C-alpha cells in the first residue's frame with residue numbers, strides 16, 4: 303500500500319513535468335532549493351482554482367468583499383501579530399553528514415512523539431537516535447529559528463519581512479474597508495496572494511515550499527454571536543470547496559487541534575486534512591482568532607479599530623473566524639484526486655495508430671492503459687481541444703481553425719494537429735481536457751458535423767458545427 307502511494311506521488315510528479323503542469327524552477331542551474339514553476343497547464347489550473355474560490359467566496363456572497371494588499375508590510379504588523387517573536391520552528395543538524403532537519407518532525411519520525419515547541423524534550427528524545435540519512439548519532443542542539451524572510455527597503459530603517467501569511471494585510475485594512483464600503487457585521491474580507499516562509503525543510507513536491515499562495519478570509523462577527531454555529535458552517539463551506547475540486551469524501555477529514563497545542567491567537571482550530579500519498583496532512587485551516595489581531599493592532603497603532611452597531615450604538619472589537627486555504631496544496635490534492643489509470647480495449651477511431659505503434663494490439667484487440675486526469679470541468683486547464691483529422695489537408699485545417707476561433711471566445715481551447723488523433727486524445731486525457739472535437743472529411747464534404755469525444759466515457763457523437771457553442775455551454779456550465 304505504502305509503495306503504491308509512493309508510486310502515485312512519483313507518477314504525479316512525472317506527469318506534471320511531462321505535461322507542463324509543474325516542474326522544478328531554475329533547472330538549467332541545477333534547480334533552486336525546492337522552488338517550483340507552474341508551467342502552462344499548471345498556471346491555468348491554478349488560476350481556475352483561485353477563480354473558483356473567488357467566485358464562491360466573494361462574488362456569490364453578499365457578506366464578503368475582496369482585498370489585494372502588499373507583500374511588504376509595516377514590520378509593526380508582524381510585531382502585533384506575534385510573528386516577530388514567536389513564528390519559530392525548531393531546527394537540528396546532523397554533525398556527521400550536515401543534513402538539516404525540522405526537529406519536531408524528526409523526533410516524530412524517529413520516536414512517534416509529538417514534542418513540537420518543547421526544545422528540551424526534543425533534545426532528550428534525539429539523544430542516541432540515528433540520523434535517517436547517514437546512520438550516525440551526533441546532533442547539534444535543537445534551536446528555534448524564525449521563519450520570516452527578512453529583507454531591506456530603501457528609505458526604511460530596520461528589517462522588513464516578506465509576509466508569512468496573507469491575513470496580516472486584511473487586519474490592517476479593516477478600517478479602510480469599513481469606511482469605504484457598505485459592509486455590515488457579520489462580514490468577511492478575502493484575499494488571495496503569495497506568502498513566504500523560510501521553512502527549515504521544504505518537501506513533498508509543492509506541499510511544503512518556501513514561497514506559496516494562500517486564499518484567506520477574515521470573517522468578522524459580534525463577540526456576542528453564537529460563534530460555534532458560524533464555525534461549523536465555515537467548516538462545511540471549506541469541505542464543499544474541496545469537493546468542487548474533485549476531492550473524494552473519503553480522502554478528506556477534520557482534525558481539531560488539542561487545546562494545549564493551539565496557536566497563541568486561537569480559541570479553536572480545525573484543519574482539513576487530505577489523504578496524501580505521504581500520509582494525512584493539512585490542506586487548510588479554520589481558526590477562531592477572537593479579537594486578538596484587531597485588539598493588538600489597535601493597541602500598537604493607537605487607532606480605534608472598533609465597530610459601532612448602528613441600531614444600538616454598542617461599540618465592540620469584532621471577533622474573527624479565519625478560513626485559510628493553501629492554493630498549492632489544493633492544486634496538489636486536485637491533481638491526486640483526478641489521476642486515473644484505466645485499462646482499455648478501444649476502437650480504431652479512438653486509438654488512431656498510437657496503440658498499434660506502441661505494440662499493444664494483440665489479435666486485433668487493443669490493450670492499453672490510458673492515464674486520464676478527471677478534473678471537474680470547471681478547473682480543467684483546457685476545456686475543449688480541436689483537431690483536424692489530418693495536418694496535411696488544408697481544408698480540414700482551415701475548418702478546425704475556424705471552429706477554434708469561434709469556441710475560444712467562450713471557452714479555454716487548444717488547437718492541435720500534431721501526430722495521429724489517437725495520440726492527441728491521449729495527450730488531452732493527461733491534461734484533463736473534458737472534450738475533443740475532430741474535423742474530418744464528413745465535416746467538409748457531407749453534413750458540417752464534427753466528432754465530439756467525451757474524456758471520461760470516450761464516447762463520440764456527431765454534432766453540427768453550428769450547435770457546438772450551445773452544446774458546450776450546457777456541458778461545461
Ligand code: GAP
Pocket residue numbers: 466467468469499501508509510511512513514515516518584585586587624626627628629630631
Ligand atoms: N493565517 C493562518 C495561516 O497562515 P497556516 O495553517 O499557517 O495558517 C494556512 O497556513 C494554509 O497555508 C495551510 O493550511 C496550507 O494550505 C498553506 N501553507 C502553509 N505553509 C505552507 C508551505 N510552506 N507551503 C505550502 N503551503 C503552505
